[in-house]
Amino acid sequence: MRNLLMIFALTFMAFASQAQVDLKINPIGTIFGSPDLSAEFAASDKIGVELVAGPVANSFNLTDVDFKRRGFTGYVAGKYYINPNRGMDNLSIGLYAKTRLINYNAEVEEEADQNFQRTKIALGFLVSQKWVSDNNLVFGLDAGLGRTITNRYSYDNEDQSSVDLASLPFLNIDGIFRISVGYRFGGSNLK
Secondary structure, eight states: OHHHHHHHHHHHHHHHTTSOEEEEEOHHHHHTTOOOEEEEEESSSSEEEEEEEEEEEEEEEETTEEEEEEEEEEEEEEEEESSOSSSSOEEEEEEEEEEEEEEEEESSGGGGGGOEEEEEEEEEEEEEEEEEOTTOEEEEEEEEEEEEEEEEEEESSTTTOOOOGGGSTTTTEEEEEEEEEEEEESSOOOO
16 A cells, blocks of 8 residues: 555656646545545646545444455546536546455454455446635535446355355445535636
8 A cells, every 4th residue: 555655646746747637535434434535637628637545444343343454445537527617627528447455354253264354346436526716725526327347255154154245235236425525736727
């Protein structure tokens, strides 16, 4: 994860000096233990590429076992802005590729046989709305729906585990709902 953050920072510095970049954070995810940061780079006034990454660190109950979730989630999205005013703003449509790597560890040591890891890769469609103020503050909404391509579970002790994920519905459906706030660096601010 440290290498990914370093790549993210270096990529931002390389593009920020020359291009329009929107840096955003998800305040709702931060409240619930899954903050994510994003950087959206302008390929043109109508096309943006967004990188989103964040840790997952919260508790979760499944089949009467309390788990600590620790891991990483992120996605890459390509967005086409239909009618931009300030470049990369207003309504957009696009595609995303998302990954999730999560470790589920039982909070009680006696239930350590229940521990498992989840690796997920998904592809989907995204609809977004972004507003940019006169002083470059950014507010955005993202909603996406897709399909899970890879959904792999690895158990520490599969014979002893009582967690049956096959019984959970909709494991092959992926979704994104994200509220973000941030700041725009560079680019023109003309209407």
